[in-house]
Amino acid sequence: MPAFEYAPAPESLELANLKPGYRPFIDGEFVDGGGEPLKTVNPATEEVLAEVSTASAADVDTAVKAARKAFEKTWGPMPGSERAKYLFRIARLIQERSRELAVLETLDNGKPIRESRDSDLPLVAAHFFYHAGWADKLGYAGFGPDPKPLGVAGQIIPWNFPLLMLAWKIAPALATGNTVVLKPAETTPLTALVFGEICQQAGLPPGVVNILPGAGDTGARLVEHPGVDKIAFTGSTEVGKLIQRQVAGTPKRLTLELGGKAANVVFDDAPLDQAVDGIVNGIFFNQGHVCCAGSRLLAQESVVDELLDKLRYRISTLRLGDPLDKNTDVGAINSAEQLGRIRELADSGEAEGAQRWTSPCPVPERGFFFAPTVFSGVHQSMRIAREEIFGPVLSVLTFRTPDEAVAKANNTPYGLSAGIWTEKGSRILWMANRLRAGVVWANTFNRFDPAAPFGGYQESGFGREGGRTGLEGYLDV
């Protein structure tokens, strides 16, 4: 393997405008939260980035009341054409501040700057642009001539795409006339709080958007708050089930976007080099912290050896390390806790008899890192084939016939995404038809767009985000 040497190319840390302290954003103002303050850590260095004041039960109540008032007095009655202009403003402000936000996101989350800059931020802006246009066209969305908003939306988002998930939640909620109380993840609150500044800069009426940093208990208080009309949650299936139970028997609407264990199916006629890149993108994008990651590679038996050779070679060229370095491909695992979980599951793969291969790339001594890992000889019953690892770990299984590929691909309680690699168009359509998954990528993987609905089947949740379909979750229809 040729060892390319790259000079360090770090993005400037100063761009993030990092402040020593961050506070909840309630009713248009940054205020001290009554909760236990938390320290957010740079997962690449384990250094504290900032202290974050968190929301207490009383703060949740204040935020929900502010959101209710804004819904009734300003945002709800406002014509869609005016709401649209605020969303367009937000989209522009995000574009203007995108370098700052990308660096801050990378510092707080550990994802490579290349991804936060080229993938996350452009999509964040695109979500606001896309939904801005819907605000005054809801009568054309197919839910009747004048669909009504639900009211106050409580939104809980994960740490893997802190700002992108915020955009996925807030943009459609505001476009449809709802007001929001959003809880970012405990380990990645910073960009959400800077988004509060953007709301101020856009002149958004107070209370329309409220951001409450905190841990699971803050989320639970938001879910059970009687003043909330809708809960939108993205996160683990385990927590999703708890929330569904908690909301049961109340009039609250619920959408869930939960875990996945996606199959990436490679047929023997696939363009293998292209497939290898797709597989790498499918599982190592964002360190594998992606609910729709292609974590189960189903390779046709006749090409599995060749594919694995190419794959291992390609993976060993991935650069792991400083997320702020523009040449880094794989950044840091978001937290010590998550790193522990990945290690435990990877160890179970070895214990259950799968063959482990780890990229020989150097791993930094400090920070939370996990080298790209591939398990071959994986059986369907193994934990690494059934449980979501949420890290840079790929499990490789094989199949002989298309029917077997379908059966194995569908053999999980999840149903979020799937991939197909073959040159044969009719086979792609045949497979796409049979895969029980909300998103199917053929000869590509991990593509996202605000115009394309995203969401799961079965235990990957219900409801869609994006597209016309995605509006339904925020309308009373």
Next chain:
Amino acid sequence: MSERVTVAKTYKLFIGGKFPRSESGRVYPVTDRKGQFLANAAHASRKDVREAVVAARKAFGGWSGATAYNRGQVLYRVAEVLEGRRDQFAAEVGAAEGLPSRRAETVVDAAIDRWVWYAGWTDKVASVLGAANPVAGPYFSFTVPEPTGVAGILAPQESSLLGLVSVLAPALAAGCTAVVVSSADRPLPAITLSEVLATSDLPDGVANILTGRAGELGPWLASHGDVNALDPTGADPEIRADLARAAAGTVKRVLAVPAAEPDWTQPPDIARLRRYLEAKTVWHPMGV
């Protein structure tokens, strides 16, 4: 000369295209609105629910994989057979709901028309609810609605036929297969509907109808790992929260239904169809 003795009918369940007795051997008496004994109905058990779910799952691949045109034809055929037995339904609905014959006929006509309305939706939902997504990149991206799977349906308690048709037909039109628990006190029109379904072209197991108590069978449907959606319409409002909690164990889709039974004579919309559909987005690169 003595009067002719009528042939009394033994009513059974409808599972997998067959008419078995309840595995439990239990029956319960069904009376008309005046308390006059009409018949014994099978009292379905938990085991019957499980058998019915197995039948519905087995039928799902074929039914959801059939062309929309074919499903529409089959469902329209059901309406034809329903129409042929209009008088029998009118008599049974009249007895079950205590309606005078003209009112009962109106209700039966509405049920037939409702079935026709849903039959016509099979080949239209994809164009109405699907999309070609104008994504920012060289990709072809489209979204198609697909049936969610096996539907567990607790049919309305009051409206024995029109209500039943209004909750069953959308599930079948969406491409789901169904396990239905009929109205407990007014089950006879449901069994006659089973006979209609059995003698139409509907594949075995696509619709399974159990006579029994929603309160007893609902929890098993709600917690069953192979049921994908739950319609709690016929459940007592007090147990609906429990059903919804049980459904959370498998992230089941639970239909939001009004507290009281709605007026089924109102024109339907596609809300019920939408609840049984998942949106699948497919991406492919474009290039030369």
